[in-house]
Amino acid sequence: MSNPYLPQEILDHTVDLLRDDQDALKECCLVSKSWIPRAREHLFAKIEFNLEKHLESWKKTFPDPSTSPAHHAKTLIIRCAHAVTAADAEAGGWIRGFSRLVRLEIDSPGSYLPEPISSFTPFHGFSSTVKYLLVHSAIIPPPQIYNLILSFPLLEDLTVIRNGISVYDDGGSSGGPPAVVQPSNPPALTGSLRLSLDTGVGPISSELVSIPGGIHFRNITSTLRYGEDLFATMVLVGLCSHTLESLDIACCLMSTSIWYPFPHR
């Protein structure tokens, strides 16, 4: 079916034009072996593990991590963090197959879980190309998020969302606070920061303040839920004052009054 006179670049370009059409990409794989590599790049560009059964299905289909299409993934969305960490421990570094990620989303609100995840170490720096990190969880203590941030040297954008009932003490997981990672190459954090936590932005802000090399966000979005959140947000604004171009603050107070970090009356 493949025209031997058409150069590979033209065939690749043809497949590229179908990047948003999953069905067409699957059909491309049936046209010719020469179409498969490019079609796979697009088919596996975004991987979502919403449920444990999705993860099981992936592992069953691609039992050997070294030959799986994980390296095509640019975006990885994990909604079953427990299962992924367990799978990684079982397969000895399974997660590292996703070596070319640009966007990592750990979206496991998880307030229903009986206990916190004891370690997020498998996620630490498993893909050195990650530029965007989203952590949406009530089961990851701020110190672990801090270590996660530090482990991605090219990280630019960070979103931390937390809602739901916490199952841990903010001081750390059941095994005590995790050891702080000392990165050789801390992230520049030059993109966008979004914080929305029902426990307040203070704990995660105090972690961000201590990032080696500082933070240099151009956009900050913060949701205030407690009186002291304005102060915590303003500290971040101060640290990014030389780079900050856009600030978006939403007030959804659960406490009665705001603690002003500067005289205003």
Place this chain on the structure above:
Amino acid sequence: MWGTTSVGLSKATRLKCVTFRIDSSSGAEWVTALLRTITPEHRDLRQITISVANYSTSVILGADVRREIGDQNLWWLELDRLLAKLWESHSIRPQILYHTPPSWEGAMIDLVGWLLPETTGRGIVNLVNA
């Protein structure tokens, strides 16, 4: 704890746009406090957006929003004066966002007019039903 102190927005002189989303319990005081820290050095600042979408529910439910706001109205009037001043000093036309079905839009515009009489009266603000 933080090892630093805050001076509001005064040092963030590269700001181009700021957005403040007000809820009915916090009122306008914190927004006024932050906008007071805008200085002549904020030469790039081009957009100030204030969302009052949280008041929409009260308007739709027919609640007496003016009574709910009560004494907080003084902070709205202060914010109104400040926005007018920023229009004169920085040529910034504030944008007021709300989210209301068409049949309630008139009531919402009346409310914004009551909260920000000078800026709405002078046509300084853009009202946007987002």
